[in-house]
Amino acid sequence: MTNKNIIKVGTFFSGIGSPEKALERLKNEGVIKDYEVEFFSEIDKNAIKSYCAIHNVDESLNLGSITDIKGNDLPYCDLWVGGFPCQDISCAGKMRSFNFESSTRSSLGWEMIRLLREVNIKPKYVIFENVAMITSKKFKDTLNLFKEDLMSLGYTLYDELLSATDYEIPQTRTRYFLVAILGDNKRFRFPDKIENNAMLKDLLEEEVDEKYYLTDSNYIEKDNKRIFKHKNRDDIEYEVDMYKYFNGGVCGVDKHTKFAISSRLFSIYGNSPTLTASNTSDNSKIVIESEEK
Numbered sequence: 001m002t003n004k005n006i007i008k009v010g011t012f013f014s015g016i017g018s019p020e021k022a023l024e025r026l027k028n029e030g031v032i033k034d035y036e037v038e039f040f041s042e043i044d045k046n047a048i049k050s051y052c053a054i055h056n057v058d059e060s061l062n063l064g065s066i067t068d069i070k071g072n073d074l075p076y077c078d079l080w081v082g083g084f085p086c087q088d089i090s091c092a093g094k095m096r097s098f099n100f101e102s103s104t105r106s107s108l109g110w111e112m113i114r115l116l117r118e119v120n121i122k123p124k125y126v127i128f129e130n131v132a133m134i135t136s137k138k139f140k141d142t143l144n145l146f147k148e149d150l151m152s153l154g155y156t157l158y159d160e161l162l163s164a165t166d167y168e169i170p171q172t173r174t175r176y177f178l179v180a181i182l183g184d185n186k187r188f189r190f191p192d193k194i195e196n197n198a199m200l201k202d203l204l205e206e207e208v209d210e211k212y213y214l215t216d217s218n219y220i221e222k223d224n225k226r227i228f229k230h231k232n233r234d235d236i237e238y239e240v241d242m243y244k245y246f247n248g249g250v251c252g253v254d255k256h257t258k259f260a261i262s263s264r265l266f267s268i269y270g271n272s273p274t275l276t277a278s279n280t281s282d283n284s285k286i287v288i289e290s291e292e293k
């Protein structure tokens with residue numbers, strides 16, 4: 001992408017606008033001259049409010065549900081981005097698929113293909129993002145049809161699974177990225193991995209409200225483990241393996257929790273688990289110990 005022009009951008013399934021935040025960073029780093037949000041498309045009222053506050057734009061830029069947008073009404077953009085809903089693809093959901101005819105939330109991704117057919121001037125670049133599971137055997141055929149449609153619209157495609165931990169973000173989060181560039185044989189390379197030692201500890205805030213703490217600092221020592229009791233409930237204990245704690249990763253369990261993922265306790269010397277969307281119950285627990293490494 002050129003660094004001489006102002007990049008006109010439109011996003012779908014915009015959420016709080018992380019692609020826009022990435023453009024802001026590229027601008028601050030002098031990689032691009034500037035960018036302008038031409039429109040965004042979101043239906044969640046809290047996300048819309050957050051988006052406008054974060055990016056300092058008016059709600060009138062929100063086109064609402066993608067299903068109501070007509071391609072030939074859209075202003076020209078150089079770049080479209082759409083991280084379409086993953087609920088029906090993710091292993092955290094029922095994996096009902098994103099087939100064109102399925103009417104699942106994840107099948108809304110096809111609406112961007114419809115808009116690419118309808119729009120007066122196609123964007124030069126389109127980026128799609130979704131969970132890694134989209135590349136699994138179960139969804140491969142649908143993904144291939146999606147890619148074939150994009151190619152038939154004149155785009156050269158590149159796709160890759162990228163892990164946040166390879167880019168200095170201490171969160172275990174692998175996502176699928178599909179980059180479509182208008183024209184034949186267009187060249188593109190995903191950014192090289194960055195060797196890094198980023199850990200959750202680097203991002204945690206110093207001042208955190210008491211309500212976010214599950215335990216106080218009292219514990220009992222047992223077999224190289226520390227057992228913490230829930231602040232208000234005697235029947236809940238958190239068992240922390242101190243060796244694992246200081247070496248990062250999963251360092252213990254909350255035996256009270258039914259689901260494997262929410263029973264895990266994460267060390268600040270490793271990565272955060274994948275932070276889930278607001279409509280799923282995220283019970284991530286991070287062990288904070290005052291003792292230094």
Ligand SMILES: C[S@@+](CC[C@H](N)C(=O)[O-])C[C@H]1O[C@@H](n2cnc3c(N)ncnc32)[C@H](O)[C@@H]1O
Nearest residue numbers: 013014015016017018041042043044065066083
């Ligand atoms: C996976 S999230 C995308 C998050 C986004 N990439 C971000 O940076 O925050 C999918 C978003 O699609 C939105 N969404 C769901 N159905 C939609 C629709 N019909 N039209 C527009 N947005 C929709 C959801 O509210 C959710 O915020």
